[in-house]
Amino acid sequence: MHSCKMLNLGCAFGIKHQQHQREPNYFNLQLSILSFQQAEHTPALDLRYLVTEAAHYVMALNFQEEFDLLYIDLNPNAEDKKGIAGLKFNRDAKKTMLPKIYDHLALIDISSVCAASIYKHGKEIIGMEKSNFPADAAMMVTEGCGEDYERFSKHLLPVSRYFLLRPLHTQWNTILKAFDFFLMDGVWDAVIFIAELISENKNMGIISHAHMLESLSESTCYPAFCTAREGFLLARYPLTKKSLEMNN
Template sequence: MQLSIFSVQEPVACKKPLDQGTFMAAAQFVMALNFAAEFELLSLSALNIQTGMAKKGGLVFVRNGKLKMHPGIYDHLALVSISSICAGSIYIHGRDEIAAEILNLPYSEGILNLAGAEEDYMAFKRLCSPVSRFFLLHTKKVQWSAILSVFRFLMMDGIWDVVNFVAGKLHCSDADVLACTQLLESMQEQEWYPVFHQSLRDFYASRYPLSKDGLVSELPEMA
């Protein structure tokens, strides 16, 4: 067994099921930490992905209204939105299968597990539209750039362990909704947090500032 650099401990056993929706919400929170300077993260609850359920759950946050909307912020919002679906896909198919799939072009939406998350996917596509218009790129190009970026982030060494940690906190909490400040404080108490924080910085630097050249070079076949 290969130990993660984070050495995140397994959460204690709880009666509530640690289901797909819990991992999807946890991934939204972990992804949003990349953009903590732009968003005020308020609360987190497990996503209810059952069809027809009114109570959706997930990450609740507000954007810093002092910041002007630009392609980068639309991209940040898109990444947070699609991160739940990417995490659900990893939960269903496993990291090895997803890692193999994203190496092969052309990409297919079949690797995305959209069951119960169709609304999130539509929101993601709407957020990608301003980016594609700004850079004069095909919408699918921008969408797949974001999807692959999220998959690669979740597969960075130790990141999925952090998603597991957050999911475990949701899983074991007596409350259905957790304050994001409480979650972050718990994370900052862990020995692995400085390494995780550096991973966030590395991921951000690898994608931003967003540019047409960067998007085109990533997926030249779809330019």
């Protein structure tokens, strides 16, 4: 059995080398949910992008009954966009798009913001600072995640309409629940494991779902990850108006 490999990422595991000073980032919830940072030039296979794509995949594993997970495309994004082409999956077009399906898609989309934040600041810090969201979202890393957020907000609109909720409240509820998932025992370890697996196979062009799942299932973090998945799904579904309110 392969052990769950750990990347040499001090910040990813909350190891602080210097005192962190948080600068407040207050914003009006009526106007904007997030203020996206200007992205810096980053190589196509920068490790942070591998971590965020791994997070997309790990979140998508919760919804295998609804989606046919295919592979992660490791080729650079088209049109000089940063990062890689990323996770590819299908869904039978004949199936009805229920609110929970849009919710699944939104959770996959926003996983990049969660992963980028935990990767930069560490689980311990994000676990503490999450209680300040949304009033103070200074610790949320949005650099390079703008397109994911656009898809996230679009996917949640049908959910908000169905339950007659304000879109901004539904969005923050979903963001916080996504962070909760990645902070559960075994989940961030699974993200790091998949990120390293991607890195090891980066010259292959793609890495298949079958390969990733088989490798992950042999890791030491897999039992805790499976337990976390079960708990997350039981807590999130079925969707109700009350469960989607911002303070729940």
